[in-house]
Amino acid sequence: MEGESSLLTPNKRVMNIIKGPKQTTPQEMEPTPAGGDESPSKKRKTPSKPSTLEPADSFEATTVGAVREFSVLFSEFSEALSERAADDATKMKELDCILTEAKNLEAHLTEKKKLLKQTLDQISGKL
Incomplete structure (x- = not known):
């Protein structure tokens, strides 16, 4: 049986x-x-401390790795922004120089226009 x-x-x-x-x-x-039944002496003990330490160590290791990766990405991002800011500053200076040159050219052409108009008025007055 x-x-x-x-x-x-x-x-x-x-x-x-x-x-x-x-x-x-x-x-x-x-x-x-x-x-069909297990006696108390055969029951398995569950390891309490090693299993609780492993996830904590794993979490800490993951956190440290993430912090390192974040720091690397942050420094690369900061470097890229610094380079971009330097490029932008250089281009702003170039544009400022071009704008100043354009204003000077406009003033020069306006003066030439006035002189040409005066000359044409003198010629037309003599005719």
């Missing part, structure tokens, strides 16, 4: 297959004892 009860009692792995896909751990893959 005892052999029949172990055949009728499905182990955890069989139940997981019936329920659907789930990642099985090595603990779940071990067959259940013939009696």
